[in-house]
Amino acid sequence: xxxxxxxxxxxxxxVGRAAELDExxxxxxxxxxxxxxxxxxxxxxxxxxxxxxxxxxxxxDGVWLAEFSAETDGDRLAGVVAGAFGLHEATGRPILDSLxxxxxxxxxLLVLDACxxxxxxxxxxxxxxxxxxxxxxxxxxxxxxxxxPEEVVLAVEPFPVPPPEAADLAGYDAMSLFLxxxxxxAPGLRTDERAMMAVARLCRRLDGMPLAIELAASHMRxxxxxxxxxxxxxxxxxxxxxxxxxxxxxLSAATAWxxxxxxxxxxxxxxxxxxxxxxxxxxxxxxxxxDESLPDVPAVLASLxxxxxxxxxxxxxxxxxxxxxxxxxxxxxxxxxxxxxxxxRDHYLSAALRMSVRWFGPDQLEWADWAYGELRDIRAALDxxxxxxxxxxxxxxxxxxxxxxxxxxxxxxGRRYLDRALAAVPGPDRTRSRPLWxxxxxxxxxxxxxLARARAEEALESARLHGDVEAEAEAxxxxxxxxxxxxxxxxxxxxxxxxxxRLRRVRKDAHAVLLLPLLxxxxxxxxGDLDQAVGILRxxxxxxxxxxxxxxRAMGDYVxxxxxxxxxxxxxxSAAARAALEVKWRLRDTVGSVLAIGQLARTAxxxxxxxxxxxxxxxxxxxxxxxxxxxxxxxSVFELREAAANRAAALIGEAAYARAFEEGAAAHYDAAVAYxxxx
Numbered sequence: 001x002x003x004x005x006x007x008x009x010x011x012x013x014x015v016g017r018a019a020e021l022d023e024x025x026x027x028x029x030x031x032x033x034x035x036x037x038x039x040x041x042x043x044x045x046x047x048x049x050x051x052x053x054x055x056x057x058x059x060x061d062g063v064w065l066a067e068f069s070a071e072t073d074g075d076r077l078a079g080v081v082a083g084a085f086g087l088h089e090a091t092g093r094p095i096l097d098s099l100x101x102x103x104x105x106x107x108x109l110l111v112l113d114a115c116x117x118x119x120x121x122x123x124x125x126x127x128x129x130x131x132x133x134x135x136x137x138x139x140x141x142x143x144x145x146x147x148x149p150e151e152v153v154l155a156v157e158p159f160p161v162p163p164p165e166a167a168d169l170a171g172y173d174a175m176s177l178f179l180x181x182x183x184x185x186a187p188g189l190r191t192d193e194r195a196m197m198a199v200a201r202l203c204r205r206l207d208g209m210p211l212a213i214e215l216a217a218s219h220m221r222x223x224x225x226x227x228x229x230x231x232x233x234x235x236x237x238x239x240x241x242x243x244x245x246x247x248x249x250x251l252s253a254a255t256a257w258x259x260x261x262x263x264x265x266x267x268x269x270x271x272x273x274x275x276x277x278x279x280x281x282x283x284x285x286x287x288x289x290x291d292e293s294l295p296d297v298p299a300v301l302a303s304l305x306x307x308x309x310x311x312x313x314x315x316x317x318x319x320x321x322x323x324x325x326x327x328x329x330x331x332x333x334x335x336x337x338x339x340x341x342x343x344x345r346d347h348y349l350s351a352a353l354r355m356s357v358r359w360f361g362p363d364q365l366e367w368a369d370w371a372y373g374e375l376r377d378i379r380a381a382l383d384x385x386x387x388x389x390x391x392x393x394x395x396x397x398x399x400x401x402x403x404x405x406x407x408x409x410x411x412x413x414g415r416r417y418l419d420r421a422l423a424a425v426p427g428p429d430r431t432r433s434r435p436l437w438x439x440x441x442x443x444x445x446x447x448x449x450x451l452a453r454a455r456a457e458e459a460l461e462s463a464r465l466h467g468d469v470e471a472e473a474e475a476x477x478x479x480x481x482x483x484x485x486x487x488x489x490x491x492x493x494x495x496x497x498x499x500x501x502r503l504r505r506v507r508k509d510a511h512a513v514l515l516l517p518l519l520x521x522x523x524x525x526x527x528g529d530l531d532q533a534v535g536i537l538r539x540x541x542x543x544x545x546x547x548x549x550x551x552x553r554a555m556g557d558y559v560x561x562x563x564x565x566x567x568x569x570x571x572x573x574s575a576a577a578r579a580a581l582e583v584k585w586r587l588r589d590t591v592g593s594v595l596a597i598g599q600l601a602r603t604a605x606x607x608x609x610x611x612x613x614x615x616x617x618x619x620x621x622x623x624x625x626x627x628x629x630x631x632x633x634x635x636s637v638f639e640l641r642e643a644a645a646n647r648a649a650a651l652i653g654e655a656a657y658a659r660a661f662e663e664g665a666a667a668h669y670d671a672a673v674a675y676x677x678x679x
């Protein structure tokens with residue numbers, strides 16, 4: 001994601017729609033809400049994205065996309081939009097409030113794709129955004145209008161097609177689209193008069209529907225244009241009713257026809273892939289869909305991509321809504337809906353457990369990419385468990401996703417899932433032990449110390465009852481965290497030593513090796529034993545580098561910065577804080593990132609740069625508020641920032657401080673991080 005937006009990379013060329021693109025530019029110049037309205041498969045999304053790309057220069061804060069097709073809960077739409085900007089639900093503050101605050105004062109274009117199944121909730125979100133962020137424009141794609149007073153609707157129609165009597169077939173977008181996609185799969189495509197007449201006949205039969213045309217063109221590797229046209233005409237039955245009914249029938253017929261042209265293995269994979277809610281990687285497709293009846297999923301998946309049944313999204317794949325719906329119907333006919341849903345659930349549970357075990361090592365960026373890339377399906381697996389009478393598996397999955405909740409920034413979402421799952425599986429139950437200590441960790445991050453203590457104590461009791469040594473160790477470490485933040489250093493040391501001893505009995509990885517010295521260094525820093533803290537942290541950093549470990553290294557760098565600052569080594573403290581920020585931001589750890597920015601403000605003050613300090617404090621303040629973080633942190637951290645603010649104002653004066661603070665607060669968070677890193 002960049003300051004210019006998050007639009008996906010184009011996987012093939014955009015064809016036609018010149019008049020519509022001009023009209024969209026005019027309508028968005030005059031108004032703030034535009035809905036592209038049309039039937040499924042008519043090309044609304046592709047048109048919206050192309051228009052957004054063309055209008056990028058008109059929107060200094062970028063063009064952004066939020067996709068709603070996989071969502072079934074209207075209450076989550078604001079969170080989906082926030083996620084497009086990298087915002088996370090971190091506390092009890094409504095995410096819509098954080099989103100409005102973030103967008104206020106920004107000049108950007110937001111594309112909301114596939115709103116038709118949640119029109120009411122979508123309209124509510126759009127109204128709030130337009131009211132609270134007067135300089136943004138919103139473009140919606142939907143099969144149904146939102147019904148808002150400020151809404152302008154542009155009907156997206158199928159491509160015009162050449163009439164039977166047409167002698168000149170050039171200039172028709174339907175023809176151009178077919179030829180562009182057909183040439184991609186069959187470079188030696190014949191374009192003589194007979195072939196072009198067959199293409200025109202096929203485009204007419206497909207009513208100029210772009211998705212249907214793309215599906216047809218993908219089969220040109222095996223069939224000629226004449227054969228394609230003949231086959232489709234042989235299976236086409238005219239539909240009664242109006243134009244809308246005819247278009248739906250046309251797309252349905254084209255989809256069914258494309259299905260018939262697939263091999264048995266392709267049809268089976270098509271059906272099974274419909275269980276995915278969002279984008280998925282090849283390994284996930286294998287994990288869910290591969291068995292003795294479908295032994296080579298990667299090869300079949302590549303074939304479906306070549307036939308435009310699945311769409312490439314970077315290094316992942318996805319099904320368009322119409323294609324997914326058709327696949328689900330076939331999955332029902334095969335009697336595989338329930339078993340495939342269970343395989344989907346089991347795959348993501350297994351992957352989450354592997355991520356939890358392997359996180360503390362050299363593959364953290366790859367795991368972070370996997371977790372964010374397949375977040376829709378992780379959520380779908382959780383929701384299916386908790387909504388469909390399988391709460392114990394849902395609880396196990398919620399606990400296994402501790403990396404996503406604790407280290408990758410999704411604090412509030414993790415707490416919501418854990419609270420829901422724990423309520424559904426009352427104790428005593430062995431499954432509760434891990435989720436309880438994970439919930440305690442999240443409560444510590446949120447500054448909710450009473451809940452953190454209660455969750456950690458219950459986790460400890462559950463772990464001891466069921467003989468779960470690792471969960472017992474982790475619970476002890478969370479109790480240490482609550483003691484530390486309460487100022488009970490003796491209690492913190494006691495729990496750290498108990499937890500570390502137990503952890504080393506069951507784990508031999510970087511987590512077990514590095515955690516004890518890191519936590520002892522934190523305690524030493526709080527206790528003022530700075531030389532000991534610095535020595536431990538520098539040795540631990542070298543060990544992290546040997547192991548390729550980033551997450552704990554960044555935690556250590558932040559604490560090292562605090563210790564070095566307190567020793568008066570300001571330049572070194574600044575370098576350590578920048579190192580922490582760089583990693584935390586790459587991992588999307590918002591709490592860790594904003595703590596590092598605040599620390600860099602302190603070092604700027606110590607170096608006599610009051611303006612830079614004020615700018616960074618403004619940026620940090622905006623991120624705390626925008627991301628809905630708790631009370632701007634625990635008291636000790638808040639006091640450090642307040643002291644830095646007072647010193648910065650004394651350096652440059654109250655008026656100059658206020659100006660620099662507001663400049664930082666107005667900066668996009670990517671720009672804030674870049675400034676903090678000195679880029």
